[in-house]
Amino acid sequence: MSFNYKKTIQIWNFLAKSSNGSIDKLKAIKLVWLADRLHLRKYGRMITNDFYFAMKFGPVGSFSKDYASGNLLDSEEKEYFDKYLKIKDAYTVESIKGIDDDVFSDSDMEVIKEIFEKYGEYSNSSLVDFSHYFPEWEKFKAVIERGDSSRELMDVEDFFKNPKETLKLENIFNENAKDLDIAKKRFEEAKSLEKCWLWILIQKQNSRFW
Numbered sequence: 001m002s003f004n005y006k007k008t009i010q011i012w013n014f015l016a017k018s019s020n021g022s023i024d025k026l027k028a029i030k031l032v033w034l035a036d037r038l039h040l041r042k043y044g045r046m047i048t049n050d051f052y053f054a055m056k057f058g059p060v061g062s063f064s065k066d067y068a069s070g071n072l073l074d075s076e077e078k079e080y081f082d083k084y085l086k087i088k089d090a091y092t093v094e095s096i097k098g099i100d101d102d103v104f105s106d107s108d109m110e111v112i113k114e115i116f117e118k119y120g121e122y123s124n125s126s127l128v129d130f131s132h133y134f135p136e137w138e139k140f141k142a143v144i145e146r147g148d149s150s151r152e153l154m155d156v157e158d159f160f161k162n163p164k165e166t167l168k169l170e171n172i173f174n175e176n177a178k179d180l181d182i183a184k185k186r187f188e189e190a191k192s193l194e195k196c197w198l199w200i201l202i203q204k205q206n207s208r209f210w
Helices: 005-017 025-043 062-069 075-084 106-119 124-131 141-146 156-160 177-207
Strands: 022-024 052-055 058-061 085-087 092-095 151-153
Touching: 005 022, 005 025, 005 062, 005 075, 005 085, 005 092, 005 106, 022 025, 025 058, 025 062, 025 092, 025 106, 025 124, 025 156, 025 177, 052 141, 058 062, 058 124, 075 085, 141 151, 156 177
Parallel strands: none
Antiparallel strands: 022 092, 052 058, 052 151, 085 092
16 A cells, blocks of 8 residues: 555646646645545545645645645656646646546546535635544644644544544535445455565565575
């Protein structure tokens, strides 16, 4: 379940295209998080497999944050990013090429479109406030608000939890308990398989030295 930079860049491209050609970076970061969260709850995996941190303005994908700042150290990623997107200014990213939707599965596109349809019209501040109601952020609320830490690594398994309070925006994270349990088991099985393959690779690597 490694990070998929092509999917992440194409989600940004889709969001920008769907927003008259450009989109605010903070808004894009929030919408990508919502898409990853919803896809995990429905299908047992995230779309991007990014690492998520709880920060002042809510959940933030590590690589999405890098894309927003233009901090691309990997030349292959930078080349791909520059082919489809342009950092217009300090706050905005612009689409410069059509979406390569071949990188997405059908379920990826289903969820990305649903998230944009439901939340794409909201302002940055509304999405930030909205994100503060979710358990993966609330877990670190006190630490962040006190200023003890600027960011805390989230456990994506918390994405399976439901908000305790009534959300200010429409809540589409309301899968029934049975479907949510099936998705969580798929996620756990995939993690176990990944650990198994990692163990095999380590053993193969170690055998070269004996």
